[in-house]
Amino acid sequence: MQQGVLRAPVQGVPQARDFALIDAPRPQCPEGGVVVRLSHVSMDPYVGARLRGRHMGEAAPEPMTQAIPGHGVGVVIESRCAIAEGAYVHLMEAGWRELAPALDAEVRVIEPGGLSPSVFLSSLGMPGLTAWAGMTQLARVRKGDCVLVDAAAGAVGGAAGQIARAQGAARVIGIAGGPQKAALVRDTYGFDACIDYRTDGWKDELAGALSGGLDVHFENVSSEILTLALTHMNPYGRAVLCGLAAHYHDDQSAPGVPFGLIIGKRASLHGLVVYDFYDRWDAFLAKCRPLVETGALVIAEDAADGLAAAPEAFERLMTGRNLGKALVKL
Structure with missing residues (x-):
């Protein structure tokens, strides 16, 4: 072997x-x-x-x-x-x-x-459970919300946006790196827009996509993008801190979060550790397996x-x- x-x-x-x-x-x-x-x-x-x-x-x-x-x-x-x-x-x-x-x-x-x-390693596995926990158990996405997800082409990010849509989100915006990933997020995962952070002027493009304000942000990448998302957040918005992939291999801690901005936005920040939700796996499958079987959740x-x-x-x-x-x- x-x-x-x-x-x-x-x-x-x-x-x-x-x-x-x-x-x-x-x-x-x-x-x-x-x-x-x-x-x-x-x-x-x-x-x-x-x-x-x-x-x-x-x-x-x-x-x-x-x-x-x-x-x-x-x-x-x-x-x-x-x-x-x-x-x-x-x-x-x-x-x-x-x-x-x-x-x-x-x-x-x-x-x-x-x-x-x-599929039990993606949309019906740990990535899907992570996305479901963040969007339904922590941020509690509701009808009419505008949702932003970074690393949106990844298994967790892609599932998070699609689950948010299933929860009734009015707009789902992604951030990803490169034209292939942005196309995957828009054309396969069905996000309303995906901003390619490798292009010039991407922050202005993101501001346009979030012109009506942001209600829920799902953070996978960095404290810098979290800070940017908070600047667009509506009062009493919610953010889920799932990961900081850009900092996983740094020898120093990630830059700090601007507490004044959090206070000013009256924002709620939820740390997400998927292990806490293993005992809810059956509830997750009951919600998400039908989405997979109907094509509403694709990775x-x-x-x-x-x-x-x-x-x-x-x-x-x-x-x-x-x-x-x-x-x-x-």
Whole structure:
């Protein structure tokens, strides 16, 4: 069995050369658990920080030994619990490997039906849950709201905008980098507009798109964009602080938030940690699976083939070159 590992401790932004594939023994099935043959492994931005031991206090994987962390989906091939062999499951800690052991408490049985199992790593997986939690449980988007989402071409951002629309938002505006990503946000995800921050005058274009004011902002990128969004916010607007991707690999803390602006806008800021909402996964699926099945919630996939492609796929994600949800198909 092959698995992906670190060659050595990571310094700075992870690159493909930081990873290696090694042969590992076939995992034994734990008592009260399963062994899963993975079909898809997720590439997620938070893993970049986790590889440096800077995510929620979780230790970095041991080089040349432990699999790179990541969610995954696959089929149970051996079971010592109530989960039947042949069942499709989602694993929180699948890792970059072909076979993954897990206890039954670490596994969610999924029913793909007519859907690809990979959708349970995107719109019906952790990215979708994150977006649903932010838009429905924290910001509580309501009919008529104007919503702004940055990193809108990503799996979380794209889902957030579409869920906001399903909640009744009147306008959904995205921010993304490059014409391909902006087109994806507008044409596939159905946002009313997407501002390309790599173009000259993009801040003026954003101001025009938000001429009626902003009610909800979903922040994925930086304190600078959060500050810009706050300048356009209507009184008593809401912001969800989901991530600061631009600062994940900085050695210093992100620049501070302007408290005077927050007070002046009477704004509410909600920090979002998706782990807090794992116990609401069923409620999330009840809301979002029908949206996926009707095409109201769509996430493009940037899929690489084979575990050997994982290092390059992860580097593409870390440098913002992916187009849609980054994953590896095994």
